[in-house]
Amino acid sequence: MEALALLPALDPSEHPEEALFASDVSPAFLRQHNVIPLREVPDGLLVAIADPTDLGTLNALALATGRRLILRRSSSAVIQELIDRVYGTSNIMQQIVEDLTSDIDDATMSDSDDLDRLKDLASEAPVVRLVNHLIAEAARRQASDIHIEPYPASLAVRLRIDGILIDIPPPPVRLASAVVSRIKILARLNIAERRLPQDGRIRHIAGSQALDLRVSTLPTVHGESVVIRLLPVNAGIRDLAAIGLPTPLQSVLHHLADAPHGLILVTGPTGSGKTTTVYATLQLINKPERKVLTVEDPVEYQMERVSQVQVRPVIDLTYARILRSMLRQDPDVIMIGEMRDSETATIAIHAALTGHLVLSTLHTNDAPSAITRLIDMNIEPFLLASTIRTVIAQRLVRVLCHHCRQPSKPGEDFLAVLAASDLSTSAPEMVYSAHGCEACNGTGYSGRVGIFEMMMMTEQVRRLTIGRVGASEIARAAKVDGMITMLEDGLSKVVAGITTFGEVRRVTES
Numbered sequence: 190m191e192a193l194a195l196l197p198a199l200d201p202s203e204h205p206e207e208a209l210f211a212s213d214v215s216p217a218f219l220r221q222h223n224v225i226p227l228r229e230v231p232d233g234l235l236v237a238i239a240d241p242t243d244l245g246t247l248n249a250l251a252l253a254t255g256r257r258l259i260l261r262r263s264s265s266a267v268i269q270e271l272i273d274r275v276y277g278t279s280n281i282m283q284q285i286v287e288d289l290t291s292d293i294d295d296a297t298m299s300d301s302d303d304l305d306r307l308k309d310l311a312s313e314a315p316v317v318r319l320v321n322h323l324i325a326e327a328a329r330r331q332a333s334d335i336h337i338e339p340y341p342a343s344l345a346v347r348l349r350i351d352g353i354l355i356d357i358p359p360p361p362v363r364l365a366s367a368v369v370s371r372i373k374i375l376a377r378l379n380i381a382e383r384r385l386p387q388d389g390r391i392r393h394i395a396g397s398q399a400l401d402l403r404v405s406t407l408p409t410v411h412g413e414s415v416v417i418r419l420l421p422v423n424a425g426i427r428d429l430a431a432i433g434l435p436t437p438l439q440s441v442l443h444h445l446a447d448a449p450h451g452l453i454l455v456t457g458p459t460g461s462g463k464t465t466t467v468y469a470t471l472q473l474i475n476k477p478e479r480k481v482l483t484v485e486d487p488v489e490y491q492m493e494r495v496s497q498v499q500v501r502p503v504i505d506l507t508y509a510r511i512l513r514s515m516l517r518q519d520p521d522v523i524m525i526g527e528m529r530d531s532e533t534a535t536i537a538i539h540a541a542l543t544g545h546l547v548l549s550t551l552h553t554n555d556a557p558s559a560i561t562r563l564i565d566m567n568i569e570p571f572l573l574a575s576t577i578r579t580v581i582a583q584r585l586v587r588v589l590c591h592h593c594r595q596p597s598k599p600g601e602d603f604l605a606v607l608a609a610s611d612l613s614t615s616a617p618e619m620v621y622s623a624h625g626c627e628a629c630n631g632t633g634y635s636g637r638v639g640i641f642e643m644m645m646m647t648e649q650v651r652r653l654t655i656g657r658v659g660a661s662e663i664a665r666a667a668k669v670d671g672m673i674t675m676l677e678d679g680l681s682k683v684v685a686g687i688t689t690f691g692e693v694r695r696v697t698e699s
Contacts, residue, residue: 199237199263203227208275209234213253216276217322220329222246223265225272226254233257239265269329270627304381311370311380319360320371321395324402326357327419328395330630333460334419337372339365339412350630351587351637352460369406369413376404384408390487392422399423403487426468426490433638433687434466435678441579441643446473449521451578452541456553462585462639463550464489467524470548471495474522482518484511485526500526508533516540525549531566538568541576555675556582556644557663560654574651580644584675584696586688587634593626594633594686603683603690610677611668614684621686638687640679640696644672 209226219225223239224246234256238247241260251258310316323346327335332348339345339362346359360368373380376389391402399422407414429439445453453470455463468490475481475495486500486508496518498511508525509532515523516536527550528534541547553559559580563573596619599607604616623633644650644663647670653663668674679693 196241196260196262199227199261199267203235203237203261204271205275210254211276214250216272217325218249219272219276220269220325223268224250225268225275226250227261229256230259233259235259235261237261237263237268237271239263239268266628274627307366307370307380308374310367311374313367316364316367316371319364320368320375323368324393324400324417324419325395327417328398328400332419335415335417337365337368337415337417339409339414341411344368351632351634352585353587353632365412369415372404372415372417373406376402378404378406383413391417420489424490426472426492427465428472429466429469432462432465432469433682434469434641435673435681438581438641438643441645442470442581443473445578446470446546448546448578450541450544450546450576452537452547452549452576453578454549454551454559454580456551456556456559456580456582457584458552458554460585461583462637463583464526466581466583466639467548467550468492471522471524474546474548479521480519481522481524482515482520483524483526484508484515485524509536512536512540516543516545520545522546522548527551528563528566531568534563534566534568538572538576542572547576553582555660555664556580556642556672557660557667559644560650560663561660564657570655570657574646574654577646579646581641582644582675583639583641584679585637586640586679586682586692586696587632588636588638588687589621589623589689590626590629590633590635592628592635593624594621595624596620597622600690603680606676606690607680607684610680611673612677612680614681617684620683621689623689634692638682640675640682640693642672642675642678645670 205225205227209229214226222243225237227235227237234254236250236258238260241262247258323335327348330348330350332350334349336347336349336354337344342362344359344362344365345356347354347356370380375391378387378389385408387406389404391404393400393402401420401422403418403420405416429442434442455466457463471481471492475492477494481495483495483497484500485497488497488499491497500506500508500511508529512525512533513536523540523545525533525537525547528537537547537549551559551562553562560573564570599617599620603620607614607616625631625633629635644667649666649670650663653666676693676697679688679697682688683690683693
C-alpha cells in the first residue's frame with residue numbers, strides 16, 4: 190500500500206493527444222476498467238489507471254500492447270473524460286457502423302420487409318454492439334432516459350441528462366429497424382407488431398453497473414419511437430437532506446412519519462422526483478415494529494423489510510385490487526405509487542381513516558391543487574380534511590458544477606422576484622452562474638436537487654377544503670399559515686449558490 194501511495198499522480202502535461210493501440214484495446218474495455226494508455230516512452234507505455242491494485246486489468250493491457258506499463262494514478266472522472274476526448278462517441282459509432290454487413294440497403298427497411306431477415310439483422314454482432322454501446326454511453330453519462338426517434342431522412346438519438354435532452358451521434362437511418370428490433374428482442378416484445386405501443390423491461394449489465402431498463406415503443410408516421418428509462422438496480426435510497434428538502438421541512442416530515450394514521454401526498458409532474466421523496470420518507474417509517482406494504486408500477490427501489498407489489502394490468506392486478514387485498518394483510522403503513530383514478534384514491538382515503546399511514550403521489554402543479562384534484566376525483570371534501578396531514582409539491586433543478594461555477598452580480602429580475610417574496614433573506618451581493626468545463630461536459634451543471642413546498646393541513650386549510658374553494662384561495666391561506674412556495678425555496682438555493690435563477694424560473698414557470 191505504501192508503494193501505491195507513492196505512485197505519481199497524472200500530470201496534465203501527460204494527457205494523450207491520440208488513441209494508442211486502438212486496434213488492440215477497445216474503448217469499452219478502457220471505460221469499464223478506468224484505464225487509458227497515455228503515450229509511449231523509452232521505458233515502455235505510460236498508463237493512467239484509477240485502481241492500481243487491479244492487476245488483472247494491468248496484465249491484460251500489457252499483454253494486448255506488448256509493452257511494459259509505467260503507471261500514473263488518476264480519478265475515474267478524469268480517465269473517462271480522456272477516453273471521451275481521445276476516442277470520441279462518434280468515432281466508436283462510426284467503427285461499429287463500418288463493421289455492419291454490406292447487405293444492408295441504404296434505404297430504411299419498410300414494414301413489408303421479411304421478418305426473419307429483420308430478426309437475423311438484429312442479432313448480428315455489430316447491431317448488438319451498437320445497442321450495447323448506446324446503453325453503456327447513457328449509463329456512463331448518468332442519463333435517465335434514451336430517446337430513439339425516427340424522422341424521414343434521419344434517426345435522432347438523445348439522452349436526458351439532469352432533466353435536459355442532449356443529442357448524441359446517431360446510427361444511420363437505414364439501421365433504424367435493426368436497432369429498434371434489437372431493443373424489442375431484448376425486452377421480449379413482439380417485433381412484428383409495429384402498429385401498437387408496447388412496454389417491456391430489460392435487465393442489463395453496463396460495465397460493472399447493473400441496470401433495470403424500462404422500454405416503451407410508440408408507432409409514429411416515420412417508424413417506431415423508443416424510449417428507454419435507465420434505473421440502476423443497486424441505487425441507494427437517498428435521504429431527505431440529499432434530495433434538497435430544507436431542514437425545517439425535514440423536521441416536520443420526521444414528526445409526521447411517526448403518526449399512526451393519515452395521508453402524506455407528494456405531487457408534481459412526471460420526472461420531478463416524487464418517488465425518490467416518497468422512498469426517503471419511507472426510510473423514516475420503516476421500523477421493525479411497523480408492517481409496511483407498497484403497491485407500485487413499476488417497483489423502482491427495493492427495501493429491506495418492506496413487502497412490495499408490482500401492478501400487472503395484463504392479469505387484472507390493478508392498484509385498486511391490490512389495495513383491497515393489502516388491507517387484509519394487517520399493514521401499519523401503505524405506500525401507493527400513484528393515485529391514478531377515483532377507485533384507488535377512495536380506497537387510500539378510507540385506509541387513512543381506518544388507522545393506516547398512507548403515502549402516495551399525485552400529478553398536480555402545486556400543493557394546494559392536490560385538494561381540488563382529489564375533489565374532482567369524487568372524494569368528499571370532509572374526508573380530505575380528516576385524513577390529509579401534508580401535501581409536498583416539488584420540482585428538480587440542475588445543480589451548478591462546483592468545478593467551474595463563477596460568481597456574478599445578481600440580475601434585476603432575480604432581485605425583483607426576491608424582494609416580492611416572503612423570504613427574510615437580504616439581497617446578496619453575488620450569486621453564481623453556469624460556465625462549463627470538462628467535468629460537466631460543458632453544461633455548467635452536474636446533478637439535480639429538489640425545490641419544495643409543504644402545505645400543512647391547518648385549521649384554515651381544512652375549512653376551505655370543506656367549503657370546496659379554489660386552489661388559489663387555499664394557497665393564500667397556506668402562505669398565511671407559513672407555507673414556503675417552491676419558487677421561494679428555489680430562490681433560497683440560488684442565494685446559497687446551489688443553482689441559478691434561470692433554472693428555478695424554468696421549472697416553476699415563474
